[in-house]
Amino acid sequence: MGAHKVSAAYSVRIIIGFLKEEKQVEMLSGGDMLIRSLQEEGVDLIFGYPGGAALHIYDAIFKQDKVKHILVRHEQSATHAADGYTRATGRVGTVLVTSGPGATNAITGIATAYMDSIPMVVISGQVATDKIGEDAFQETDMVGVSRPIVKHSFMVKHASEIPEIIKKAYHIASTGRPGPVVVDVPKNTVDPMETFPFEYPKKLKMRSYTPAAKGHSGQIKKAVSMLLKAKRPIIYSGGGVVQGEASKLLTELAQKLGYPVTNTLMGLGAYPGNDKQFVGMLGMHGTFEANTAMHHCDLILAVGARFDDRVTNTTSKFCPNAKIIHIDIDPASISKTITADVPIVGSVDSVLTEMLDLLKESKEKPDEAALSDWWEQINEWRERHGIYTQPRYNTSGDMIMPQDVIKTLYEVTNGDAIVASDVGQHQMFAAQYYPFKSPRQWINSGGLGTMGFGLPAAMGAAFAFRDKDIVCVTGEGSIQMCIQELSTLTQYGLPVKIICLNNQALGMVKQWQDMVYDSRYSEIHYEDSLPDFVKLMEAYGHVGIRVNKKEELREKMEECFALKDRVVFMDIYVDPSEHVYPMLVAPGGSMRDMWLSKTERT
């Protein structure tokens, strides 16, 4: 046991000693301290679900009205909703669940947040300290179960520790490389009958946690000089730019240099998707021009991106001629899968600011001639196979094409909606055909790829932005994984628009079975047992609109968004045989090896 634990009782004595002089110190129960601490952190919403071990905490919630509790219908949704709220706002989401099944139900959402570096604080009830280890009713070792998928976790041992633990939890979750933090709270530590002096710590001292802030100036200088000498440069930016609120800086840097920009799935919106310097997403389902430019470039400026395997394809064949500058706040992200030539550990905003300052001072300019050749080449790639220069899918058939659904969605929402997505082909179509103008507009599970994420995440975003169009792009498979949240939407009057690309199959899996398993469709069909989504919506008090005629798509989409105050579910029957392209050839391919359609490859 460390010093501050053994001394809990001791410090209580000191504070009580203080009490005599400063009478205003309040005596609160652990439960009240917990909620007060949340108030002090500026938490306005908690997404949660009650149960035995959390009852004292729920009673503390009942007694106040500053922290509002949102009752979801499943603990997984509580985590996804908090996550969606965070991705839309940048503020740390908060979750409250009970012990045992409540805690384990939260695991998928914690893992989802962990993989995408999303800050979150999850408070879980726990059985009383003296029962821990006895297989008590609804006892699960939450700290143990969640250990590999949290940034850190705490187990409260005494009520008096609660304020400091909560302060640390929010600090750790939101600084450095963000991530989820679990606070496990045994029932006896929040007992309403026992009170202790409450004081919320103003400052924290953590000798073992000092996340990087500024990057190494020498490295930054070197990077800028390399940037200016490049002949075929590309900026590869990711989720770190969104998380690190550095989208403006990135845009300024890219435009000052005039270099092409590609975004990861997580970085979409960090650079305006409708700008001419944007070459589209890269990676598995990235554009031909982005992937080919990566392969042929001589310099990559990687900003808040982690060289994920969905991006690099075969690492030994990755960008053979490129020098790599890698800016990341987490040293472990740098040279993990791809070795960086110039590693810069620091937060994107600070590093990009320094880079911009150096560029402004520098007499050197980018090589105009080389850059113009490079753009000419990129534009030729765009013309050849780009998905934004002309449709690369069948536009003459009778069936509704999923790509057209997303394009129509873009037009009807004027490109301004906050779009949350589930996982599958529909997710990729949304990423490709909805050019996000700004960061935090695109909310999806990239690292874990969690089906069921979309609806609760959209719901979380809807709490933060009552006046925006909030959309959930989903598939008939994914939506059924957290569909119970339709009821939460009713309770809180959240007019989320659900755009379901109904291909009557687990489309993304089907695509792989087409391509790798000779169309042996193993367990991906269920068309005869799909619910009547229109009736289902009505049962929840919402509106369902079915679309199966191409010519009705736009009109019905407009009808959907005209219903400002209603939840609307658009059940759109799309071509069930359609695949997502481009698609990197894997395993064994490089980034320039792509399928461009069912029959064409590079």
Add this chain to the structure above:
Amino acid sequence: MRRIISVLMENEPGALSRVVGLFSQRGYNIETLTVAPTEDETLSRLTVTTVGDDHKIEQITKNLNKLIDVVKLVDLTEGQHIERELMLIKVKASGAQRAEIKRCVDIFRGQIIDVTSTVYTIQITGASDKLDAFVQSVGDAAILEVVRSGVSGISRGEKVLSL
């Protein structure tokens, strides 16, 4: 390459499980592990020996550093260092064997710390390969039980791992 990584971490419940969990989660191997509190009771010193190429070791140290409970660490094998391991070993010792084993213990600068008419219990300290060599020279047939502490290490000279 075999490495000895020495870690100073908060003496908190659960801290050790985070270190061990990290190794299994990321597929790193642990050859030996020792841990105990230091003179400052709020800190523990943990020594782990592992094998991996430079890239793997770099990832291991980066990920260890990321653990919130880890205060500081050093890869001792990067510089001059001293490593020690303690072994307690029980061997059959009767008849002619007795003298032979006694001689062997002396050569390895070990001590016989308990005796019966048929058994010696021996204590030996040193680098792991010295302990290996002793085990080998006594031979499987004679060995009844082996207890090894795992490696502890410290830098040579003035370099220290402290706050």
